[in-house]
Amino acid sequence: MIEYIQAIILGIVEGFTEFLPISSTGHLILINQFLSFSKEFTVLFDIVIQLGAILAVLVYFRKKLWPFGKNKTETLNIWYKTIIGVLPVIFLGAMFAKIIENKLFNPWTVAIALFIGGIIILLVERRNMTPKITSISNLSFKTAFLIGLFQCLSMIPGTSRSAATIIGAMVLGASRMIATEFSFFLAIPTMVAASVYSLLKYNLALTAQQTIILSIGFIVSFIVALAVIKFLISYVQKNNFKIFGYYRIILGIVIIAYFLIK
Secondary structure, rough: OHHHHHHHHHHHHHHHHHOOOOOOOHHHHHHOOOOOOOOHHHHHHHHHHHHHHHHHHHHHOOHOOOOOOOOOHHHHHHHHHHHHHHHHHHHHHHHHHHHHHHHHOOHHHHHHHHHHHHHHHHHHHHOOOOOEEOHHHHHHHHHHHHHHHHHHHOOOOOOOHHHHHHHHHHHHOOOOOHHHHHHHHHHHHHHHHHHHHHHHHHHOOOOOOHHHHHHHHHHHHHHHHHHHHHHHHHHHOOOOHHHHHHHHHHHHHHHHHHHHOO
């Protein structure tokens, strides 16, 4: 029963943090200091609940992303730019993922990345830039690739994939809405690639209980992520990201203080 409750809590954390600019990986690393399964199963569990979040994106944006609908040209345009945008992280991830995982997956890295990322968010938001890119069709392939380069920063745990892509896109001239939408689109191939890579590394024979635990985490992550996507799309229409910047800074300080006192 305790493991089922852990699966629900971790599923909520993943679903809630995956698409907000506050780092799901960072939060999972922190939560896993207190709630976790066996080492190998924890890695597998974190992958599976990420797939639940991906499914939420596909469900929410199904009309825009389905290539056989009425707006076939527009949909293919989104996919082409998404593929271009994901190339940098796939290339650099293949080269440095193992090193980063061994050296940087720890609470200290998460705390520092959260703090620095929070400051960057506040600095970008203070600029009050007038967006030049107000639709995905206006987003050039070059800009999509550059956003993909920003996304590579998210390989550092605590940085946040969504923060790196959203803030990067805004710096490059995209509106908050387009930056947020394109961040969602980039999440699909990025997270699928990372999940497949990790699943190939951890080929575990699962027990019936472990299968149930994975299913619970997947479903909870999907439901929560779907709600968060709806919230964020509505939120960015009228608000900026400063609140997330402040949250990151405060959390980073709390984590650093905790481990200094511990």
